Amino acid sequence: MRSSDRSRTIAAAGVLGALVHGYDTSFTSPSTLQAHIPRTQAQSGARSSGLGVMGAGAVAACAATAAAVVRPGRPAKGSPGRHVGRTAASALNPDNFSDVCDQTGVTLNRYMIEANRQGVVDTDILSVMNSIREATKVISKLVNTAPLAQAELLGLEGAINVQGEDQKKLDVITNDVLKKALRYTGKLGTMASEEEDMPVSAALSLDLETTASGTVLSDTGKYVCVFDPLDGSSNVDAGIAVGTIFGIFKESEESNAVCDLPANIKDLDGDQVSCLAATLQPGKALVAAGYVLYSCSTELVFTLGRGVVGFTLDSSIGEYVLTRPSIEIPSRGKIYSCNEANMENWDEPFQQYIKDIQTGNCETKNKYSLRYIGSMVGDVHRTLLYGGLFAYPADTKNKDGKLRLLYEAAPMSFLLEQAGGLAITGHSRVMDIPPVSVHQRVPIILGSKDDVEECKKYYEKCDDPKLKERCANRLKGLVTA
Ligand code: AFP
Numbered sequence: 517m518r519s520s521d522r523s524r525t526i527a528a529a530g531v532l533g534a535l536v537h538g539y540d541t542s543f544t545s546p547s548t549l550q551a552h553i554p555r556t557q558a559q560s561g562a563r564s565s566g567l568g569v570m571g572a573g574a575v576a577a578c579a580a581t582a583a584a585v586v587r588p589g590r591p592a593k594g595s596p597g598r599h600v601g602r603t604a605a606s607a608l609n610p611d612n613f614s615d616v617c618d619q620t621g622v623t624l625n626r627y628m629i630e631a632n633r634q635g636v637v638d639t640d641i642l643s644v645m646n647s648i649r650e651a652t653k654v655i656s657k658l659v660n661t662a663p664l665a666q667a668e669l670l671g672l673e674g675a676i677n678v679q680g681e682d683q684k685k686l687d688v689i690t691n692d693v694l695k696k697a698l699r700y701t702g703k704l705g706t707m708a709s710e711e712e713d714m715p716v717s718a719a720l721s722l723d724l725e726t727t728a729s730g731t732v733l734s735d736t737g738k739y740v741c742v743f744d745p746l747d748g749s750s751n752v753d754a755g756i757a758v759g760t761i762f763g764i765f766k767e768s769e770e771s772n773a774v775c776d777l778p779a780n781i782k783d784l785d786g787d788q789v790s791c792l793a794a795t796l797q798p799g800k801a802l803v804a805a806g807y808v809l810y811s812c813s814t815e816l817v818f819t820l821g822r823g824v825v826g827f828t829l830d831s832s833i834g835e836y837v838l839t840r841p842s843i844e845i846p847s848r849g850k851i852y853s854c855n856e857a858n859m860e861n862w863d864e865p866f867q868q869y870i871k872d873i874q875t876g877n878c879e880t881k882n883k884y885s886l887r888y889i890g891s892m893v894g895d896v897h898r899t900l901l902y903g904g905l906f907a908y909p910a911d912t913k914n915k916d917g918k919l920r921l922l923y924e925a926a927p928m929s930f931l932l933e934q935a936g937g938l939a940i941t942g943h944s945r946v947m948d949i950p951p952v953s954v955h956q957r958v959p960i961i962l963g964s965k966d967d968v969e970e971c972k973k974y975y976e977k978c979d980d981p982k983l984k985e986r987c988a989n990r991l992k993g994l995v996t997a
Contacts, residue, residue, distance in 0.1 A: 522720060550802040567955035574602035607823035608634065609834040620962040624649050624816065624836035636820050641804060644739055644764060648806075649816075651697035652760055655690045655745070655828055658760060658815040662686060686752055690745040694760065698741055708742045708795045708922060708954050739803075740765040740795055742923040747807075748891025757811035761892020761929035765797045795954060799926030803853050806931060807893045815897065817843065818933040845937040848966045849904025850886050853895045861911035863942060863983055865974035866961070879970050892919065896928050896962070899944075900935055905971065910942065914984060916995065917941075917959035921951050925960045938968035942975045943987035952992040957988065 606629055611624045617623075627646050631637045637645075658665075743762040752758050806818025806974030814829035816836050826840030852873055859867060871877075873884040884904065889895050892906075899906040908919045920927050929946040939946040939962035946960055961971055975983070989995060 520838065528702070547805070566838065587878045597707070607825045608636070610838060610841050613733060620830075620833060620837060622838035623839070627825070627827075627838055631820060636822055637804070640701075640739060641764065642819070645696065645804070645818075647697040647701050648694075648762055648808075651809040652814070653696045653829065653834065653836075654693050654697075654814065655760060656808070656810050656831075658689060659687065659752065659810040661747075662752060663755065667935060672764070683856075687746050687749050689788065694743055694745045708740070721986055732866060738767050740767055740797070740925070743793065744920070746921045747924065748889070748894055751889070751891050757891050757894035758808060759887060759897075760950065761893060761924055761927050762798075762806060763802050763923060763930070765795070765801050766803050795922070796951045797927050798950045799921075800928045802926060804809070805927035807896070809893050809927070809960045811894060811897075814840075817897065817900070819931050821930075821934065824935040825930055843900060843935050845932065845934070845935045845964055846902050846903030847964055848880060849899070849964045850880075850882050850884050851887050851899070851902055851904035852907070853888050853899060853905065854907040855888060855890065856886060858909075858911050861913055862909050863911070863975075863978075865942065865958075865978040866907065866909045869971045869974040879966075892924060892928070896932075899936070899963045900932065903964040903967070905961065905967045907961040907963075907971075909957065909961060910959040910983075914957070915997045916957040916990075918957060918958055921946070921956045923948060923960040924956055925958045926951075927963060929960070936965060937963055940967050940972055940975075941987055941990065942969060943984060944974075944991050950992050952993050952995055954994060 593824060606891075608627065610616070611629070613622060613626065614629055616626070625646070628642050629639070632639060632642050640940065689984060741762060742762050745760055746752070746758055747761050748756070748758040802821075804820050806816065809815040809817070814831075815831070816827040817824060817840075819825075824843040825838065827836035828839040828845055829835070831839045852870065854870070856870070859870065864872075869878075874886075876883040880882075887895070887898060889898075892908075895906045908917045910917050925939070925946050925951075934941050934946065941949070941959045942961065946958060946962070948957060961968060975987075
């Protein structure tokens with residue numbers, strides 16, 4: 517647990533991981549990438565205590581929804597995202613759940629209770645996921661009803677967020693919804709959001725003593741949650757798909773590690789330094805990650821480090837219901853997704869790769885189709901289900917691309933790897949990059965394993981030393997972005 521007097525300073529991020537979190541910061545060749553499987557309680561044989569086979573919440577949900585008659589079915593064979601035979605580290609098998617309510621199917625609550633029973637997650641993660649569930653239901657409602665709400669809700673709030681972008685009211689509101697929901701778990705040590713300039717203690721700047729209901733919040737959190745509450749928000753006025761992205765790290769138990777503080781954060785107080793140290797972990801340290809897509813339907817897709825599962829919000833009962841028990845990305849696709857307007861500025865290998873898949877001058881000889889929403893969650897969701905490739909590569913203007921490592925690229929990479937896909941920056945694996953700042957950007961190319969590997973060959977063939985150096989430096993935590 518963090519305490520305000522704990523003095524932790526931060527080293528150059530390349531060493532930070534090793535010092536603070538104890539993981540391997542060495543270069544991992546993307547050509548030998550394997551799905552990252554974090555140490556879970558299941559893997560260590562530990563088992564958390566507490567909840568029975570069917571929690572009271574799940575029973576109540578079933579009873580309360582007896583009028584609903586459709587039990588969500590499984591995806592048909594060959595349908596997008598169908599499980600195709602994962603063995604190791606696969607998602608929970610809902611066929612083994614006893615007493616599933618015929619009316620609702622497997623709700624998210626029920627699924628998480630089973631995950632806890634099976635030792636995949638502890639009760640703290642359960643609480644954090646409960647908060648994400650409740651907050652994203654509210655965000656779904658806000659997004660869906662935004663055009664009906666007051667006109668000013670759609671407009672600019674007038675503030676500029678920490679990225680220097682116009683901050684829309686919905687950005688602010690959704691950030692608040694998620695932040696408050698997460699704080700009230702009492703299970704988080706630290707939170708970092710796209711909308712905040714620095715990570716914050718989950719207990720700080722909130723009246724610790726008592727909430728409105730008189731509940732005392734505890735500062736016992738051992739997890740760190742990073743999130744982008746409303747990614748793609750510039751699309752929201754046009755009613756185009758947007759999403760929430762989240763990632764959950766575990767706070768290091770070696771919290772007294774002493775590192776050197778980079779000059780630019782010397783003004784931080786002890787708590788801020790602790791929060792920063794807890795937050796700056798590479799993707800391979802994530803214990804859970806996912807997104808919620810607010811579109812024709814509201815889809816929650818996540819990984820607990822054991823495969824990928826998908827839930828759909830059934831608004832008639834206000835519950836997320838399991839609709840994709842195990843998602844595996846096809847090993848090849850026929851769709852690429854990127855902002856092609858940037859093509860002439862892209863790194864040469866990516867330019868060449870795209871030209872070749874456009875014309876069929878590639879391994880499959882297929883001419884790929886372009887689909888691009890400009891909303892990462894929507895574009896990644898389609899890529900996950902249909903296969904192919906989503907990318908926001910580096911270009912001459914943006915040498916680190918546009919997307920944020922901590923709360924966009926890393927969680928999505930974890931998810932993609934858990935679904936059997938890959939995520940690279942060009943030469944290196946996104947999950948291996950130690951962040952040096954909360955809002956650090958990183959180039960990303962993710963998707964079907966064979967497509968990403970084919971794309972990576974273009975980078976390997978390219979002997980541009982500057983490009984190689986940029987990739988290598990990111991892995992060493994030498995990026996200043
Ligand atoms: P906004 O949140 O400002 O709409 O940005 C969305 C985003 O971060 C990501 O969701 C998209 O993939 C990407 O930016 C789109 O960027 P371009 O508009 O440059 O293509």
